[in-house]
Amino acid sequence: MEKFEIPKEVRPYIDALRALMPTGITAAPSLEKSPLIDLEVVQNEVSPSASSLDKATAFVKAMCQLVSSSHPGALMGKEKDTARLLFGLDEWAGIPSRQRYDEVAKLYDKRWKWENFRKEPLDRHLYAVYLALHRSGRLSKGDDRVDRTSILGLDYKLVDFDITYRMPQRDGDAREELEVREIEALRDGVTSWRARTRYWGKSADSGPDTTLFGAGELRITADTPILGAGGTRGRAYVTEVVFPEPLKRGERIRFTLLKRQAVAMPELIRPEWQDCYTVTPALPIDRVSIRVCFPKKANPSDCWHFEGLEDWLVPGVSSDANRLEADLGNSIQQSWTNPTMGTSCGIAWRW
Structure with missing residues (x-):
């Protein structure tokens, strides 16, 4: 934020x-x-x-x-x-x-x-x-940095990545991230999926509690505090899901992760400040969808989506071309097809 x-x-x-x-x-x-x-x-x-x-x-x-x-x-x-x-x-x-x-x-x-x-x-x-x-x-x-038809050295791609980010409704509640992934193996013998997650502020003293829904074994292989520019405190952790059986090339597996973390409301909501939920693909993704659910009594003054931005440009700025309106459930959603690897897409808001 x-x-x-x-x-x-x-x-x-x-x-x-x-x-x-x-x-x-x-x-x-x-x-x-x-x-x-x-x-x-x-x-x-x-x-x-x-x-x-x-x-x-x-x-x-x-x-x-x-x-x-x-x-x-x-x-x-x-x-x-x-x-x-x-x-x-x-x-x-x-x-x-x-x-x-x-x-x-x-x-x-x-x-x-x-x-x-x-x-x-x-x-x-x-x-x-x-x-x-x-x-x-x-x-x-033209984006010629990545040839999606001849990816070399990667074990798998994401066919589908669906994220729901729910903010707490009141102080003391946990924030939740529900992440649904469908993986397709790009070679024989793929045994696991793993990803590194990083965030700033928002109860950086410890990482979230994570639960796996689906076949396989969940592992948190790293979890450490980090410091950003100006001494901003954050956290980085690595999540791994080991599959029940190695995947063959073209075989798919689908699983869900639920992450819950207690966060004080002032760390999430601060008038006139902005925040965002970002995905930066490090591997091919056919489709990614992000849904952000806000507290019922805390409406952002502005919401927008962004895509294809380098880290130093995130989250861009709201305009008539990318502005989003919250639905009746006080949430916003945006989807992307084949987002560019190495750049960020996501949803941003200003309180």
């Missing part, structure tokens, strides 16, 4: 986007020297020997595509309209900044002035623009 903060690696790009706002992108005198022209979405469109002018032109094209409803990965709804106004795109090209800024504020609240928007709401929007550019770079390049 943490407050919203732009990752330090991204801050130079956010500042560079902010510098384009007063004149609009097409009239910005500093664009050819901006770090924005070195983004992957630009590099994929120009030759290695391209001039700064060619790169700047490619960046303008990328930004125009972000506000085009027909382009994959484009901004949506209010974020799209905000970007058009802030960066002087389409019919807003050449319009004075003060007029554009006033229109932006009105998009969010008719009573707002620019001063209401220019702090955290602006940071959140610029971060959403950066993430859209980041995704567009991946889309234009």
Whole structure:
């Protein structure tokens, strides 16, 4: 759990986007020297020997595509309209900044002035623009880091991974994680499944109590405290399920783990702070689904999903393109097909 903060690696790009706002992108005198022209979405469109002018032109094209409803990965709804106004795109090209800024504020609240928007709401929007550019770079390049049809050296893949994360309803109750996995062997003689889990805060003095439902033997082969950046306390543990009989290639087995852990409510719920439930595949997964169940008397102010993000970008930021609404049971759910190995997908929320 943490407050919203732009990752330090991204801050130079956010500042560079902010510098384009007063004149609009097409009239910005500093664009050819901006770090924005070195983004992957630009590099994929120009030759290695391209001039700064060619790169700047490619960046303008990328930004125009972000506000085009027909382009994959484009901004949506209010974020799209905000970007058009802030960066002087389409019919807003050449319009004075003060007029554009006033229109932006009105998009969010008719009573707002620019001063209401220019702090955290602006940071959140610029971060959403950066993430859209980041995704567009991946889309234009294509994800060729993993060939799922010729995985070498792996014992198995996950056919299905279904997670239900239930928060306690009151202080003193346990939080629960119900994890259902279906494993398919990729070679003969697969004897077990194992996974490493890591979390920060949330009763890090000891790991959860874990129960196996299904055939096999449960083992916790490691369980240790860890320290993160700034001295944040956490915990890492390794869970293993030994199968009753070795699996043959193509054979499948399904089992369920229930993890229960007592966590004080203030460690889970803190007004204006954000949290997330994340899956980072270290092996192929055909389908993963996450369901988060909130306390009935504690509704998040915002929920969203994210996918394809490196650790330092998790959990992204909420936008019209990825926002989720809680159902009548005060829970949210999202599923992914073939999530990219080595990057994270998940559900995030802000209290």
